[in-house]
Each structure stands twice: as C-alpha cells, then as structure tokens.
Amino acid sequence: AKSEGRGTYRFFEAKMGAQVRERRLLEHDLRHAVARGEMHLVYQPQTDVRNGSVTGFEVLLRWLHPERGAISPAVFIPIAEESGVILQIGEWVLREACREAATWTNPLTVAVNVSAVQIHAPHFVQLVHESLFRTGLKPDRLEVEITETALIRDPSRAQSTLRQLKALGVRIAMDDFGTGYSSVSNLRAYPFDKIKIDGSFIRSVDANEQTAAIVRSVLGLGRGLGLPVLAEGVETDAELRFLAAEDCQAAQGYLMGRPAAIEQFARFTHGNQLK
Numbered sequence: 001a002k003s004e005g006r007g008t009y010r011f012f013e014a015k016m017g018a019q020v021r022e023r024r025l026l027e028h029d030l031r032h033a034v035a036r037g038e039m040h041l042v043y044q045p046q047t048d049v050r051n052g053s054v055t056g057f058e059v060l061l062r063w064l065h066p067e068r069g070a071i072s073p074a075v076f077i078p079i080a081e082e083s084g085v086i087l088q089i090g091e092w093v094l095r096e097a098c099r100e101a102a103t104w105t106n107p108l109t110v111a112v113n114v115s116a117v118q119i120h121a122p123h124f125v126q127l128v129h130e131s132l133f134r135t136g137l138k139p140d141r142l143e144v145e146i147t148e149t150a151l152i153r154d155p156s157r158a159q160s161t162l163r164q165l166k167a168l169g170v171r172i173a174m175d176d177f178g179t180g181y182s183s184v185s186n187l188r189a190y191p192f193d194k195i196k197i198d199g200s201f202i203r204s205v206d207a208n209e210q211t212a213a214i215v216r217s218v219l220g221l222g223r224g225l226g227l228p229v230l231a232e233g234v235e236t237d238a239e240l241r242f243l244a245a246e247d248c249q250a251a252q253g254y255l256m257g258r259p260a261a262i263e264q265f266a267r268f269t270h271g272n273q274l275k
C-alpha cells in the first residue's frame with residue numbers, strides 16, 4: 001500500500017508539473033500572439049426583443065495558435081489576466097473594436113469585455129479616450145462590459161474609473177449578472193447603464209419555475225432602477241418568447257446569431273436591413 005501511495009503521489013506530481021509547464025508555455029506564446037497576428041475578433045449581434053432589430057454587437061476575442069489551433073478565451077483569458085498580458089491584449093481589442101465600429105454606416109453599438117486588471121490599471125480611462133479620439137467613434141456607441149467580480153479588488157478605484165468612463169459618454173454594462181459575487185447593491189454603487197443576465201439563467205427559463213422566478217425578479221429590478229436588461233445565451237424560440245412576454249428589452253445568443261467575422265453582418269452594419 002505504501003508503494004502504491006507513493007506511485008499515486010508521483011502521478012499527481014507529474015500531472016501538476018505538466019499543467020504548470022503547459023500554463024507557462026501558453027503564457028509565453030500569449031505575449032507574442034497579438035504581434036504575430038494570431039488574435040482576431042468575432043462579433044455577436046445584440047437584438048431588441050420587441051422587434052428583432054440588431055442594436056449592436058459584442059466583441060469576442062479569438063486566438064488561433066499556430067500549433068494548437070483555436071484556444072478558447074475561457075482558457076487563455078485567465079492566464080492573460082494573471083500574467084498581466086491582458087493589458088497589452090486588451091488595448092489591442094479596444095482599438096480594433098473602435099476602429100471597426102467607426103467604419104459602420106449604421107450607428108450600432110460595440111460592446112467590449114474589460115477585465116479586472118484593465119479596470120484597475122492606471123491609464124485605462126486615457127486608453128479608452130485615445131481609442132475613441134483616434135478612431136472618431138462617438139463615445140455613446142462604445143459599451144464596456146464589466147463583471148462584478150472585476151470590481152472587488154479595489155471598489156473605490158473601480159468606482160472612480162467607471163465614473164470617468166461615464167463622463168466620457170461611454171456606456172457601462174454589468175456582465176454575467178447573477179453569478180459570482182453578485183450583489184444587488186452593486187447596481188446602486190456603480191454607474192451601470194445595463195444589466196446582462198448570465199446565460200446559465202436563460203437556458204432553462206421556459207422549463208424551470210425557479211429559474212423563471214429569478215429572471216423575472218432581475219427584470220423587475222431593472223425596471224425599478226430604470227436599467228435595460230439584456231438576456232445572454234438565448235438559444236431557443238421558447239426562451240425568446242418567455243423573455244418577450246416578461247418585457248425583457250434585449251437579447252443575445254445563438255438563436256439570433258453566433259459570434260462571427262464582422263463581414264458576415266454587413267447587412268446590419270452597412271445595409272438598410274436591421275433584422
């Protein structure tokens with residue numbers, strides 16, 4: 001039994017070592033990914049629930065690794081955050097997104113995900129200001145998506161950053177509402193313009209009475225606070241019907257459109273077709 005235990009230990013040690021090495025390799029490759037042209041952006045439509053029109057797009061980052069192929073942001077974003085590389089990558093995402101949106105003939109919004117490290121970085125507001133100024137994008141067409149978890153590192157600093165962004169005219173959405181360190185008081189403490197309900201609540205909204213009750217209460221909260229609510233991860237007609245019946249303003253999900261290259265959405269960004 002003793003030798004067996006040691007073997008198990010060695011197995012774990014080897015496995016841990018491999019994971020650490022894997023992480024270091026990815027971290028190293030991440031540092032060069034933007035410069036090597038391995039990153040690109042995809043766009044997912046956000047729609048008005050009442051009439052189905054496209055009101056804007058969320059920008060989602062994609063990494064095509066030369067040897068490993070596509071790596072999910074769920075894997076590389078946490079590594080980029082812990083290593084600080086997210087600052088460099090995030091700067092690129094913001095500039096690219098503003099540059100792209102400024103070329104659209106229709107004044108749709110562009111929503112960019114911003115992580116905790118970026119929010120707390122000293123020149124973040126200046127970076128946003130520069131991105132808008134250089135591209136000529138009107139500030140009210142840019143929305144930053146921030147999770148509540150991103151605010152807790154230094155709440156007063158985060159608050160000041162969000163206020164400065166607001167002063168620029170940029171809009172602020174609370175991302176993944178209902179997950180993590182979610183707290184209703186955050187809706188009062190920070191100047192949010194929109195609530196995004198996490199997709200995990202939408203998935204069973206038409207089948208599960210508890211989930212439906214939670215979604216209804218978030219919609220009520222939004223109404224009471226005068227904040228529009230966007231439901232994420234909408235995949236079925238039944239989910240969309242539920243949201244329409246409950247007066248949810250906005251929706252996003254595979255049902256309305258999967259994230260794709262912006263060229264796929266030219267009829268919305270440039271055409272006279274908004275549905």
Ligand code: C2E
Binds near residue numbers: 060072233255
């Ligand atoms: P998120 O901000 O909550 O983005 C929504 C995620 O749900 C995206 O995953 C999107 O592709 C996926 N999704 C959209 N509609 C549906 C649906 O109907 N069903 C399902 N099952 N999923 C749907 P993705 O693109 O893999 O991104 C994962 C996360 O990575 C994002 O979650 C965000 O936290 C982070 N991320 C992505 N791009 C960026 C970025 O540029 N900067 C930062 N800081 N984080 C990013």
Ligand code: CA
Binds near residue numbers: 058113145175
């Ligand atoms: Ca988001």
Ligand code: CA
Binds near residue numbers: 175198199
């Ligand atoms: Ca989200």
Ligand code: CA
Binds near residue numbers: 176198
């Ligand atoms: Ca999420």
